[in-house]
Amino acid sequence: MASQGIDALGQFELHPIFGSLGQSLKFTQSELMMVITAILVPIIFYFGMRKKAIIPGRYQAALEIFYEFVYGMVLGTIGEKGKNFFPFIFALFFYILIGNYIGLLPFSFAFTSHIVVTVSLALMVFILAIIVSIKNQGLKFFAHFMPAGAPILMAPLLVPIEILSYLSRPISLSIRLFANMVAGHVMIEMFAAFTIMLAAGLGLALGGFLGIFPILLNIALFALELLVGALQAYVFTILTCMYLQEAVEH
Numbered sequence: 001m002a003s004q005g006i007d008a009l010g011q012f013e014l015h016p017i018f019g020s021l022g023q024s025l026k027f028t029q030s031e032l033m034m035v036i037t038a039i040l041v042p043i044i045f046y047f048g049m050r051k052k053a054i055i056p057g058r059y060q061a062a063l064e065i066f067y068e069f070v071y072g073m074v075l076g077t078i079g080e081k082g083k084n085f086f087p088f089i090f091a092l093f094f095y096i097l098i099g100n101y102i103g104l105l106p107f108s109f110a111f112t113s114h115i116v117v118t119v120s121l122a123l124m125v126f127i128l129a130i131i132v133s134i135k136n137q138g139l140k141f142f143a144h145f146m147p148a149g150a151p152i153l154m155a156p157l158l159v160p161i162e163i164l165s166y167l168s169r170p171i172s173l174s175i176r177l178f179a180n181m182v183a184g185h186v187m188i189e190m191f192a193a194f195t196i197m198l199a200a201g202l203g204l205a206l207g208g209f210l211g212i213f214p215i216l217l218n219i220a221l222f223a224l225e226l227l228v229g230a231l232q233a234y235v236f237t238i239l240t241c242m243y244l245q246e247a248v249e250h
Contacts, residue, residue: 029109077241093237100229113181122170132247184225
């Protein structure tokens with residue numbers, strides 16, 4: 001009976017906020033967290049870099065490390081032409097990273113756990129890659145859907161396969177981020193509920209003693225989720241770099 005009280009997926013339900021105004025605008029906690037993240041990212045870097053100290057403090061040094069990390073990833077993947085896309089990729093990386101982390105705070109909401117958000121981000125990257133491809137390659141872009149050296153008679157079979165493979169990029173890109181965020185939050189919710197159930201079922205004294213073990217496990221899961229949040233932001237960004245690298249190269 002106790003297990004029926006666990007609603008691990010309830011945390012992903014959307015509810016309008018700000019009363020009747022939020023109801024009419026369909027403004028939910030997901031949109032609120034997206035707005036907060038969009039405001040928070042430039043604020044973090046503004047206050048961290050405004051002093052421009054030659055010998056940086058810990059805060060400025062940490063931000064410079066992040067900057068160099070993303071800059072190195074962009075140039076290492078795309079090349080010199082990647083400098084044109086660095087502001088976009090830099091903002092995308094930290095938007096996803098902060099969004100993943102802000103969802104771990106109490107009474108917050110992980111907007112990256114909603115497929116509509118991750119699909120929107122993936123489609124933005126996908127459409128940008130197509131525009132850059134056509135701009136740099138012209139009509140030769142469409143030649144990529146016919147593998148070089150393949151017999152022309154195989155075109156009716158190979159071209160649809162290549163097109164489907166290309167169109168699957170935003171799907172795989174969005175599902176990877178969405179699925180990892182949902183799985184992590186569900187695990188944390190389940191083990192946290194198990195800790196409370198254990199204390200309630202065995203009594204405060206005995207349950208509290210045995211509850212130490214699931215609490216430690218929850219701490220480990222939370223640390224794992226921090227790692228996953230950073231890793232998923234990196235994976236999303238590095239794949240974006242790879243798609244743009246293909247777009248700028250002939």
